[in-house]
Amino acid sequence: xxxxxxxxxxxxxxxxxxxxxxxxxxxxxxxxxxxxxxxxxxxxxxxxxxxxxxxxxxxxxxxxxxxxxxxxxxxxxxxxxxxxxxxxxxxxxxxxxxxxxxxxxxxxxxxxxxxxxxxxxxxxxxxxxxxxxxxxxxxxxxxxxxxxxxxxxxxxxxxxxxxxxxx
Numbered sequence: 272x273x274x275x276x277x278x279x280x281x282x283x284x285x286x287x288x289x290x291x292x293x294x295x296x297x298x299x300x301x302x303x304x305x306x307x308x309x310x311x312x313x314x315x316x317x318x319x320x321x322x323x324x325x326x327x328x329x330x331x332x333x334x335x336x337x338x339x340x341x342x343x344x345x346x347x348x349x350x351x352x353x354x355x356x357x358x359x360x361x362x363x364x365x366x367x368x369x370x371x372x373x374x375x376x377x378x379x380x381x382x383x384x385x386x387x388x389x390x391x392x393x394x395x396x397x398x399x400x401x402x403x404x405x406x407x408x409x410x411x412x413x414x415x416x417x418x419x420x421x422x423x424x425x426x427x428x429x430x431x432x433x434x435x436x437x438x
Contacts (some may be wrong), residue, residue, distance in 0.1 A: 276358075279434070283351050283374075283427050289420035290344040290381065298411030299388065300396060307396070308413060309336045309388070332391040336384045340417070343380035347424060350374040354431065364435055371431035378424035385417045 293299075297320075300307040304315050313320040323333055350373035357367050388395070396408065 279354075279427070279430060282423065282430070283347075283354065286420055286423040286427055287344070287347045287351065289416050289423060290340070290347050290377075293413045293416040293420055294340040294344055296413045296416075298413040299417075300392065300408045300414070301411040302408035305408070306411065307408070308411075309333055309340065327395075328397060329391055329394045332387055332395060336388050339380045339384035339387070343377045343384065343420075343424070346373055346377035346380060350377060350431075363437065367431040367434050371428050374424055374428035374431055378421060378428050381417055381421045381424060385414065385421060388414065388417075 294309075297306050297308045297311065297313055299309060306313050306315060309323070311320045311322045323330070327333070350370050353373055354367060354370040357370055361367070392410075
């Protein structure tokens with residue numbers, strides 16, 4: 272039972288780490304000489320970065336991605352804290368339903384963020400606010416990590432729903 276508990280904790284911490292990395296790191300959209308995320312666009316040759324502001328097309332879509340990624344990261348961390356509290360407070364045989372609901376909400380938020388970015392990526396990178404051509408790029412590893420974090424949070428949310436507290 273202790274090994275299962277350790278596995279669940281490591282799996283949850285991995286999910287949170289994936290969410291942190293995919294939210295913070297600058298690699299949602301990459302090209303030969305630039306990298307872009309939901310916060311800024313950087314030119315790799317000169318190490319010049321430009322923040323994405325309201326002068327960009329589809330800025331509302333970027334803000335929605337920013338908000339839902341931050342919310343999913345916060346919910347994942349809150350779910351971990353609730354799990355630790357429930358570990359000591361639940362009676363024997365009860366399920367970790369509250370932890371599961373919070374983790375599944377985190378899963379929903381990261382799915383919404385990645386889906387919005389997937390749907391709107393062409394319009395997002397056609398803005399005249401960019402100092403260089405960024406439409407000819409491809410999805411970066413932070414985008415892929417966001418989808419992997421979606422799968423991890425979904426799996427851990429279902430694990431918490433199935434899991435019962437044992438002695």
